[in-house]
Amino acid sequence: MIEKIRILRETALCKIKEAAGSAEIEELRVKLLGKKGELTEMLKELKNMAIDERKLLGQEANALKNELSESLEIKFKELSANDVERSLSNSSSFDISLPGTQFKVGSLHPVTIVQKEIERIFTGMGFNIVDGPEAEEEFYNFEALNIPKHHPARDMQDTYWLENGSLLRTHTSPCQVRAMQKYGAPLKIIAPGRCFRNESTDASHENTFFQLEGMMIDKNISIANLIYVMKLLLSEVFNRDVEIRLRPGFFPFVEPGFELDLNCMICGGKGCPTCKHSGWVELLPCGMVHPNVLRAGGIDPEEYTGFAFGLGLTRLAMMKYGINDIRVLNSGDLRMMEQFSIR
Template sequence: MIGKISKLRDVAVAKIKEAGSSAEVEELRVKLLGKKGELTEMLKDLKNMAIEERKQFGQEANALKNELSEIIEAKFKELSANDVKKSLSSGSNFDISLPGTHYKLGSLHPVTIVQKEIEKIFTGMGFNIVDGPEVEEEFYNFEALNIPKHHPARDMQDTYWLENGSLLRTHTSPCQVRAMQKYGAPLKVIAPGRCFRNESTDASHENTFFQLEGMMIDKNVSIANLIYVMKLLLSEVFQRDVKIRLRPGFFPFVEPGFELDLNCMICGGKGCPTCKHSGWIELLPCGMVHPNVLRYGGIDPEEYTGFAFGLGLTRLAMMKYGISDIRVLNSGDLRAMEQFSVR
């Protein structure tokens, strides 16, 4: 078998050196090293050899494979250089040495960049990413989140209703209920996605925006766990210390509930149209999951507790990149997007 390797080498090297075009070299490469090539077929006989013979034959075959690969690569380069010389000497109008046509590549949207960063942070903490439909059922968007019919809390979210009784989801919280029903407890999930509300647009409000909801459920989960995770998240996103404040807030699906505000990074807290001249941006509603929500998700609130939060991805992108008007992000203006995004 070793003799076959040596014979194959002599024949292969000679044929490669004689090749007069790149097509011939490629044909030889496939014939020698391809999935059904001569060397590959030889290696199939390894299983029929004794251990010592198999070891020696394998070493010789691998050495030949590496040698032929180097010779083939060198031949490709030689033929390519010859093509350039022929083109230049023939007086052709086409100069093969000129750089090619530059094609402009697309880039990621600022919200997409921020979303990917946050997903990386949370998956590093053991969270799973879940998704759900944008056209949602009333039960998941409201009732399962402790917002029953005719409850005043529904007025907090101006909703787009569809003729079939469904609606465009007003937040990604329905994904949390679906995750509880599917996976049970313990549970750590985040749900990024697009949301819709019948809002009057201004510098800080849009009718289409992106959120990221998150939830952690386990035994003995407390507000201290919530604060730790939120601080870690914001420090990782902004790569520096940020000024925040936590104040009481009402949300039907958490109890107690909080508003986490971020010191406006557009004006540095002095006041501007983006922060409505308050110096603060409402960024992250959060709180301990309401027992009714746990029950709707099929989890016993006597055994498990948890926290939940809702992060405005669109507003976070505004703070990260210093975008003063939220409407820019949905404008479709590539000139505006390219200065913030990366490939």
């Protein structure tokens, strides 16, 4: 038996040394150490021997097993490295001396950059960020916002209706009512999101755009609070004082309602297609929350007041980065997106 172990050792180590590939090493491992390998079969014979002889031969066989396993592992690593080197040297399209491939890293969409910045500003003022469904119920999109069926205000928002009776939300205002129902008063929330309207597109209008709804409800909230928060927001976004104007505007869910316009930053107020040659961009409809909307949200208008606003994230991004056509933002043109390095 000792002689068999000696012969197997010499033969196996010789074959391992002469192996020409990693596949051949794997075959040797199975042949020598596998379940039916030569050394395994030899170990099975030990049960028929005397205890003293079994102990001695067992030690020799286990020592050989460890030696062969180590030799096989070393040779396998050596041959695997050679296989890789040969593969690289045989490839006509690969030059190991060249620098590595430079992969392009994407950047955030300008609307996303503006949204994150505004979220940072409002959370710093104690506002919470909420969300709502894009496929909205008619109640939340219209009725709860003081826009009953057949109300003329619905004509302002030509809508995409779905077969199940819901609709693609035309604004993020439904989040107001959902937040009031869930959290009650006092309340400070913003709700950024995507909106949809079936309207003709031009340099300042798209059928898919982004808004950010905001609301603050507490006791003794006034228009002065609204103006202060809006000016603080815009000065933070543009990193300077901005010129705004507040003019009366009708929105069923606020009373009184206002249009907050921003002096066009594309043309400096001189007039261009983006501002419809008026020098001003309609940016921020706002006003004091209508009592009917407070009631729909489960809040007593005799005890609480509040203001609400709807900020056009898409238009704000246009003003901030000097983009003169809103349609560019949904074009998927990577050449435009590559200009924004904030990631």
